[in-house]
Amino acid sequence: MKVPSQFCGSTMEENSSSASQNHNGQLSSGANVPLTNNKHQGNDNGTNGDAKNERPQYSMPGILHFIQHEWTRFELERSQWELDKAEFQARIAFLQGERKGQERLKNDLVRRIKMLEYALKQERARYHKLKYGTDLVIQGDTKPPIYEEGICNCPNSDVGGGGDGEAPFTSVSNISWRQGRQILRQYLQEIGYTDTIIDVRSSRVRSLLGLSNNTDSEDMNTPALNGNEPSNKQASENSVRRIPGKKQPSSIAEAIILDTEAAVMANFEFLAHTDMDMEEEEGDVEDDTYDTNMDPKPNKPSMLLTEDVDAEAEEVLNELNLLTEIEESPPGSIRYSSEWSAIRRGGHPDPKRLNEEGDSALELGELEQLCVNNEAETSYDMVATTKESLRKTWNAKYTLRSHFDAVRALVFHPTDPVLITASDDHTLKLWNLHKTLPAKKSASLDVEPLYTFRSHTGPVLCLAMCSTGSQCYSGGLDGMIHCWTLPSANIDPYDSYEPSVLSQTLKGHTNAVWGLSMYQLRSQLLSFSADGTVKLWSPQSKSPLLHTYISEQDGIPTSVDFIRDESNKLVVAYDRACVVFDTETGESVARLEANETKGVNRVVAHPTLPLVVAAHEDRHIRFYDHRSATLAHAMVAHLDAVTSLAVDPHGLYLLSGSHDCSIRLWNMDNKTCVQEITAHRKKFDESILDVAFHPSRPFIASAGADALAKVYV
């Protein structure tokens, strides 16, 4: 607390200003009025006495006049001082109010998070129950957060409170009360109050409580009710103090002080219950009242002064009141305050205060409704989002069987539930997931292909799809890249042959084309081949070949992808490293390599981050930062060579396929495995050859050497 020093500073200023004021005084005692911080009066008297001895020409009325003048000056100073003090107090109160507002907002958010967590758990449990027919056992607490209890279980706390107007309020824990107390004590010590004074205060409080009837319930708080303690104590303090204040004012000043205190308490009590900050505030205001209390001057001026303070304090408190009314309050406290104001109404005669409280209660009542609405909103939101983001387990739903040999690649349509597979049996097949065969007894649905693309004279190794879904590209062992116009997704599978489906063939590679990558925005296609080259194509243009990239030292590429966050770069995997090329100049920009990395089977770039993910033959998945060319993360991801990778459109999940027959879904953020699915059987030492995410629908797919492709939802 910087209050004392601030006050001190202000007094000094006051003194100096009053000193300068003195020069203009009638008697012009000049600079010989030595004003120091304390004991103005004594010093002045001394000066006066000296002046009297040395200069007897001063007349009695003159001296009296001087004294009177000095007196009024001091009074002026004092009132200015008080004014400043009140200003500072107002500022303190304002800042504290602000802080409390933040605190409350935080609490509210924390509660909301807890609620959402709880609802999520419930939802998961329900989903689990619906799906497996058994209750999900959650290790954590399955109870709703305290917050909800605070709202719902009001009757319980009423019962616990003995029914004599105990606040149905449970959100303040005993700990926070103690902490508040501790902090308050600290502050008081800082200001200069000793423990004894606090003790005196508390004993006074106790003696006052002794007059009250409901002391018993207050003092006998059971441990179970500890949560209620602060509010109860405070409340009874209020009521108790008020009563003696009214009934037996020992002096006018004390009466006023008590009244102020009561007013303060009344204003604060409904703020005070949520957190310890309020305790501080209360303490400060009480400091204030104590300040005046310590001034043992029951004379008229001091009396005026106290009244002044009283008025000031009231002003401050009104301001505070306004603040709290503006602030959004958590529902728990609202209920409490409204309940309490109802009780107060019965017991308290002050109409103004009652009015105020009624207002605030009304205000807060509205807020409560608002809060309830918010809750409803959030729960709705959650229901809406559950479907998408909380989907945790993928299950095989469609089995695509029609290929005669290993399925090497698959690609989804950008929007429709349509995909294309490419196989060692020299064909590509088009599938519409919405056209399933009537379900037999098996759980997964069979889909029959809509169209078979035949033109490759060897196994088809890779696929790509253009952004509109009207064209698809396939590369084969025969070194050809074919561009296909996709037939309608509702075509009759046994329609007549339409040669124009094959719209174009990109010739340039002299050996097997192993990989394709599409840059949707520019409609550019990357291909790499066993002839050691990477080629950039613009399939729609007259001379489609744009560029050829070769890295002499690295030999034959093993995978290729556009770098998605920097569209002028592409990454090519070689046996020992991944090389980043500039698409325009064709120069290598960076080399991504880690110790003893070899055998990259697939490289994919993150859609938004400067991240390149590589699947290795040595069972690792490695993450590189392509800008700094550093290894960001490496992990053993599978039991066997990792063959294929796919990143979901949002960049949150990574899907990997391996020759260990499983596909795994990884959380991109913390690199943990979210799900593993054993998907395909081995043919020789090959198992899973490709994986894919649907760009806009919740589908993932895997292609296997067992001639099957599977789609998971």
Add this chain to the structure above:
Amino acid sequence: MKMADGCVFFRRNRPGITAKNFCRWPDEPFEEMDSTLAVQQYIQQMIRRDPSNVDLILKMPEAQDEAVWKYEHLRQFCMELNGLTVRLQAECHPEACTQMTATEQWIFLCAAHKTPKECPAIDYTRHTLDGAACLLNSNKYFPSRVSIKESSVAKLGSVSRRVYRIFSHAYYHHRTIFDEFENETFLCRRFTAFVTKYNLMSKESLIVPIMEEEGTTESEA
């Protein structure tokens, strides 16, 4: 897979390998194949070793289920027929070959449709292969590749009969394509031997005179 000499290698096609090295790995003995696709692996391995050695390719390993053996061979035939179809697509136009015929005796109706249709030859070819692909992969008739339902074995004959017409059409109408293809793959030879060996088709319907030792089966009957 570990070789006896201790060097570790895998029978897999890493991305980037050349067309020449595709599936070029040391043979794996059939007894050591523990995959559910062992029969396919074995057949493909034998074909890769020497596609002309039809008898060896069709020599069934001991203790092998015959139905699965036939089924896997038929899958392999259908798969390889894709190669012939790709060639036919370039030459066999619906305007020229409006019907699926081999000799003048029969017009084959396409069974892929609800009511059999007189499809042009190229459509017939595609539809037949597509239909065969669906049937042979059907979860209903062939749910497993390790054991074949007794009731489904009969399907193998009808598939064989239908796909044989592709050979016969190519032989009688696109002879150059047929010969080119046959010289590379020996597929018709192997197919004829296969259906004869396992008695999937009648001798009279094998109208492509491919088996010299059996003389001409080119009877117009």
